[in-house]
C-alpha cells in the first residue's frame with residue numbers, strides 16, 4: 687500500500703472511531719438523563735409550615751412548658767332534638783362558633799396544628815397557641831368550620847373516619863383534600879369508629895394502619911395525628927398507635943393540655959352548645975380539671 691493510501695485509511699478509521707464513540711456517548715448520556723428524570727420522588731410535605739407566614743417565629747423556645755388548650759368540636763350546626771340528646775350536645779351553633787373564632791382572633795390567640803405543637807422546643811410557639819379539633823368528619827364541619835377558619839386565616843385539625851367518607855352527613859374525599867391543601871391538618875379517627883380497647887391486636891392494627899394509608903393517599907401528605915374514638919384507650923392501644931407511626935393522639939379527658947403532656951394521651955376541652963362567649967373565654971384559659 688502506498689504511504690498516501692495508508693494515511694487516508696488511518697484518517698478514515700480515526701474519523702469513524704470518533705463518530706461511533708460520539709454516538710455511543712450521546713445514547714449513554716440520554717439514558718442517564720431519562721433515568722434521572724424517572725426518579726422523581728413524591729415530595730414529603732411534612733416540613734411545610736401551616737402557621738400563617740406572618741406568625742412564624744424562628745429559633746428555639748426557651749420556655750419549660752407552654753399551655754396549649756386543645757378544643758374539641760363535633761358538629762357545627764343548629765340542632766336541638768329532645769329525642770337525640772347526644773347529637774344535640776355535640777352540636778355547637780354556627781353563630782357561637784363564629785363568635786369564638788372572632789374572639790380568638792381579637793385576643794391574641796394563634797391557632798396551630800400538631801405539627802407546630804411537636805416542633806416545640808426546637809421552634810418557638812406563638813404566645814397564646816391553641817389547637818381546634820373537629821371529630822368524625824361531619825359535612826357541617828366542612829361547610830361551616832373549614833370555610834370560617836379559612837376566611838379568617840385560621841387553621842384547625844380535622845379527624846376523619848376513613849370508612850365514612852362520602853356517606854350522607856359526612857365529608858367526601860375531595861373535600862378532605864381541599865381542607866388539607868388549605869393548610870389545615872387531617873388526622874385519623876379509624877376506619878369505622880370502634881371501641882379500640884375491645885379489638886383483637888390484628889383488628890386494632892388494621893384500624894390504625896389502613897385509615898392512615900387511605901387518608902394519606904387522598905391528601906398526599908403524611909398523617910401524624912390520631913384521635914381515639916369516644917376517647918377509649920388503654921396502654922396497649924396507645925402503644926399500637928405509636929407503633930403505627932402517629933406522633934400524637936387525643937382523648938376526651940377534659941383539661942388544658944401543654945407541651946409537657948404525654949403525646950399519646952392529650953387532653954382536650956369540649957366546647958358545648960350552651961357555652962356563652964364569656965364562659966368560653968374563661969374556659970380556654972382557666973379550666974380546672976375535675977379529676
Ligand SMILES: [Zn+2]
Pocket residue numbers: 821822875879914915916
Ligand atoms: Zn368520634
